[in-house]
Amino acid sequence: MKHGKKYTEKTATINRQEQYQLDKAVELVKSCAFAKFDETVELAMKLNLKSSHTVRDTLVFPNQFGREKRILVFAKGEKAEEARQNGATFVGDNDLIEKIKGGWLDFDVAVATPDLMKDVGKLGQILGRRGLMPNPKTQTVTFEIKGAIAELKKGRVEYRADKTGVVHMAVGKVSMDIDKISENVKTVIKTVNSKKPGDIKGEFIKSITLSSTMGPGIKLAQDAKVLA
Numbered sequence: 001m002k003h004g005k006k007y008t009e010k011t012a013t014i015n016r017q018e019q020y021q022l023d024k025a026v027e028l029v030k031s032c033a034f035a036k037f038d039e040t041v042e043l044a045m046k047l048n049l050k051s052s053h054t055v056r057d058t059l060v061f062p063n064q065f066g067r068e069k070r071i072l073v074f075a076k077g078e079k080a081e082e083a084r085q086n087g088a089t090f091v092g093d094n095d096l097i098e099k100i101k102g103g104w105l106d107f108d109v110a111v112a113t114p115d116l117m118k119d120v121g122k123l124g125q126i127l128g129r130r131g132l133m134p135n136p137k138t139q140t141v142t143f144e145i146k147g148a149i150a151e152l153k154k155g156r157v158e159y160r161a162d163k164t165g166v167v168h169m170a171v172g173k174v175s176m177d178i179d180k181i182s183e184n185v186k187t188v189i190k191t192v193n194s195k196k197p198g199d200i201k202g203e204f205i206k207s208i209t210l211s212s213t214m215g216p217g218i219k220l221a222q223d224a225k226v227l228a
Helices: 003-011 022-032 077-085 096-099 114-128 145-153 178-193 220-226
Strands: 040-047 054-059 071-074 091-093 109-112 156-162 166-173 206-214 218-220
Touching: 022 040, 022 178, 022 206, 022 218, 040 178, 054 178, 071 077, 071 096, 071 114, 077 091, 077 114, 091 096, 091 178, 096 220, 109 114, 109 145, 109 218, 156 166, 166 218, 178 206
Parallel strands: 071 091, 071 109
Antiparallel strands: 040 166, 040 206, 054 156, 206 218
């Protein structure tokens, strides 16, 4: 793959084989960003997983970034009113289901009460492939609507390992302070590391790379895996 002049110039300032301590790695990611927009800081974590394993959960970053999520809640009656009172962007049941079937998807996360999942489940092909399907594992199928909305507003995000065993996550913006980005990275490492399957021997996290949207990858030192 051929890269542009700016990318090549920034890459020349780092050792692509070296594993950097966390704060230094974040410093390099920030210095290697060259786009005119505020680039996202991205993390790629390669896990030691078997094909039968699934690693998927949610976390809340200590330092928020990006715009507030548009929250859709599938609910009826009192739970629908609870959703409205607590700041859900869209609330409904069959009306929203039909709207989504028609191609409308102007929301970032969906929550559903368990009694509506039979109907919401019919949207599986539409919502599933976009990562928008409510799921008990991510606390988005629940009767605790107030708590779910509060967590999502605080910045709760979902993470999952893909078929190759890699977790990809945005962890901040280049404009953020180094210590704030580093704290977010530590949160991901600690949370994912706690999901190590019991039958996995040896290291669970095989490698961690940080980069900005347009910048080169910076390898994180192995001892960063155990940072709390």
